[in-house]
Amino acid sequence: MTEINHHLRSIKEVLGKTYKVPFYQREYRWKRKQFEELLNDLQEEFLNHFEESHGRDRVAQYKSYFLGTVLTTTDSATSRKIIIDGQQRLTSLTLFFIYSLQRRRAAEALNITDYTSLIQTESYGERVLNFEADNDRAELINKLSEIDDEGSRSFDFVGEASEGTKNLFHRFNDIESILNDKIKDEYFAYFSDWVAEKVVLFEIVVPTEHDAHKVFVTMNDRGLNLTPSEMLKGFLLSKITHSVKHGEAHALWEDKIRELKKIDNDEDANFLRTWLRAKYAKNIRGKAAGEEKKDFENIGDSYHRWLLDNKDGVGINTGDDYQSFVLDNFKKYVDLYLKVQKYSSEFTDGYHHIYYNSSKDITMQSMLILSAIKLDDSDSVAERKIQLVSKYLDYYTSLRAVNLKKNTYDNLKDILFSLCLKIRDKTEEELKEIFVKHASDSGLSFDEVDNFTYSKASTKSLLNVLARLAAYIEEGVEQTNSVGYDVYIDRKRTSRTFDIEHILADEYGVFTGATTNNDFDSESEYKTKRNMLGGLILLPRSRNRSLQEKPYSEKVTRYSSENILAQTLTSDFYENNPQVERFLETSLLNLKSYEDFNKQCLEERHLVYKDIVKKIWSIDEIVS
Template sequence: MNKITAHAVNLRTLLNNKYTVQYYQREYNWGTKQIEELIEDLTNEFFEFYKEGDRQIDVRNYGNYFLGPIILTNDNAIIDGQQRLSSLTLLLIYLNNLQKQQANLPKVNIDNYIYSEMYGQKTFCINVPEREECLASLFETDDYDIANEQSESVRNLYNRYKDIERIFPDELKGDPLPVFIEWLIDNVSLVQIRTDSEQDAHKVFVTMNDRGLRLTPTEMLKGYLLSMIDDNTIRNKANDLWKSKVVQLKDMEKDGDADFIKNWLRAQYAQTIREGKKDAENKDFDNIGTTFHKWVQENRSIIGLNSSIDFENFILKRFNMYSDIYIRLKDYSRNFNKEYEYVFYNADRGFTLQYQIILSAIRSDDTRDIIDKKIKMVSCFVDQFISIRVFNFKTVDYSSIRYTVFNITKMIRNKDISELAEILKHYINGMDLTLEGIDGFYLNQFTKRYMLHILARMTHYIEEQSGINSNFADYVNREQKNPYDIEHIWADDYTQGNHQQDFSTEEEFKQFRNRFGGLLILPKDKNRSLQDMEYSKKVIKYDSENLLARTLNKNCYSNNPLFLRFMNEAQLPFKPYEQFDKKALIERQSLYKEICKKIWDVNKIDLLANS
């Protein structure tokens, strides 16, 4: 092997180059979980140093963060590390777009770390031609049409960018933003390992990954638990069960075993959580997230692990039972099941904390019937909790509500059905926020990640109540050939209709156009074909679309007995509009609020408890 060099480089240096990826390893395959972990790790580390009022220059006194090694040849071929570099490029593109929306903040010029340009063509940090159109579109427009995209890597890049949009914490979008960007490019480093040849680079890769493999926290926890069981036969039985469940969890997702154990231990046993201030000490919640195998050993008495039989039951009963429930929850989150619909709704909005909350309510001696009720009740509560916050422009990002969620977890831990129902309803009714916030709800940078979901829920609800075969999952599936998009009832044209009479300025019109009551969902091709059309022509086209769109057309109120019966019984003020002016939009917003009150009714928790 020839000479090998290794040294730490920050992103400012690392991304100021262009890299190639060999044809046999070109797929970008990071999932949502990896992006979530990257954003969480970076933001948590940043807030270790950031103080309110800090400026960009203060970053020189901040600490550094290490993101792992990257293996390169001297001609910049990446042998290991393209997943991280690709993801960091996506993050920088997002941060650049975010800066465009924050004109009042100092701008950090990061274009050179995203792309270089020659002859009018952008070349990105990782130079793979099939990715360039997607990355350029994300950079320039914050979006990309993947409807007919065949490349797995490009589809993954787009979806992970949308994950970053959803996950990136709101508290970093204001004054801390330029400081965070400076810290990211100057203080976040990787160890760059360079070799003279690709062959040598592969040898380094194999040596780093195949020799002296360390046990995972799951394996170390298993080893500890089994070592405390006296009977050889029972120990072997527990070992077989553990291995079987771990296989199922890993088949479900790469780190499914560790994710389950973290959620389970936090749900059932964690009593404390780290304070949100610099130099605060890690507590139960945090230690379970990093070294749960050590936490179990150090807290065995709290868990109730005092004798051999306790350890037997911990694996054969509790681990067995809660892992089965977790596997069910993951299935419900991916495949729409009407009986457990709220788990799917919460997952569609990326709320991964629901698993912890649901598991906390379930006792180890609950029957299957009780477990099922608790899953339905708690997931319904989570759905209402998320929706109320979103309608009032309050974030549900992990870093912002982890303390709230932890307190809810402890509050409902191991409660029986009747007490659980009262606690959940009391919490919703006691929130400072209510669904009345819908009066001022509109489409903006924050709400756009939730708006399609909300409009799809409303569409699905009124169709289902009107006897129409409706599939919510189809409305929110971004992977299908012709996905649904948000439709503005008003075209973006101030000169159409009565807009100049209703609004004194074009800016006022544009703001009003984004209000909740002026939105629908339509298939993407229909949305594009109608976007410049005036309302009197659009409303004719709406008559052949989903029911929420059809209700604008007078034909919806003829020969439609099931819808009319639902409308009257629910006392919802649907009406058709030949002209859709400012007054009509305000009326439609009130209608939407009443529909939402039906969908997110706190009394549904009682109905589920008594079902």
């Protein structure tokens, strides 16, 4: 192997080249957690330098940020670079710059740099994507970049695309919610310039793909670039002097890491960060510019080094300590973590709230749950704590959503870590007291659901609340053909995906032309009121598109064959249905059918929705 070169390159330099991705690693695998960590690391580093008094040219003086290593060679036939290692990170950064293009078009006043050249280049009069892509991936990137020939913006094809393309689409849609509001709305031009110019990668370049694989194997399999997880294992096991226990600890570690990697290749690192933050981290970096990193950030950057530096505070000194740390502590919390991950992706009786939180992308849920459970808690106590913590987290994040507060990682990180410290190793009764006080101290109220409208709330938050309302009624009337929360919020069902439907048509003229019972004061009031929560239901996407501009009198005849939120508007739902009658008697809900639907009807139905919201999310029910 000859002429191995290495270069420190900016992201702009790296992404400005054209790449061939080997077929065996073309799938884009990153889930939201890895993608969110990358963007948040970049945002935190940028904000650590940024001050509002800085001019844009000051960004050039910011300290460079090292993002890691990529391994490449060159395809002699096409002159494209071949990515051997680093594709996931570079693809994620490409998604960021596609978003930057969209932001540039939507917010001209921000004067965002045109980074089209980091996504596609001109070659002999034709556009060529910088990353060689299969048909469905190329189509997705072109549509997201708005550089496709036909200008079509339909993404229905993604439902039938490969898993890698689906992941690309989902991660792109995550960007809006991950970005810090101030960066997104005011200083995105500064931030995108900093990512392009000041974030750097170390590129190792070898002559051939064969040589590249030798380097890759050497780096990853022969100890020259052990993962943090492997280094942590080596450190911990080296301190266990009892030969039998050493063998047991080694077998246990390998077995559990294997289980974690079945979820995702990086899940071992996700667990180790979560575990150490949940049980041992004591502080987090402040918000002021220039604040130094604390336990929370240092564990995120280099958890193995953090543990080596803080072993005394963790309480591991003797061989017996290390033995117990692996065979007891590690075992208990990795098993709990695996359980939470399972219920995050499977809608399971008794653990619905874990699924609710996961569907809202509350990525710090595992940290809170592990924090609350003591090493010596029995299985039954641990189960109750899992349910209690996940219920409160669902309550609190839903409360925030209804009050129009964002539940992004950036918005929640400090709040939930502070809560993590308060609930660490507490008893069930102590947890309940902490949660009641935490809810009260928030100053938030579910009465604000009056302002939780289609025009103000995010589509995802509205969809989640409507899905919970529908599931609540389905369960209450014991509906045998219920849809279920997990189906309502599933965004991968193409034409069968549920979307939000306005009960009243968009056009005021459609409404006034179909009713003699108009009690809206004006067209302006109509436009505002129709967006209230009580004016919304859920319908499959294909049905929603066919009905959305029709008057209520035409819609309601079709609603009886739809899901329960639509059915409750029809008389058929209530006739000869003792289960519905019993549910209304016990719940005291004023659900009823409407032949016509005007302002009074809308406000009545909104009050019913509001009552259900307060029944679903009750702090008294959580701590009872």
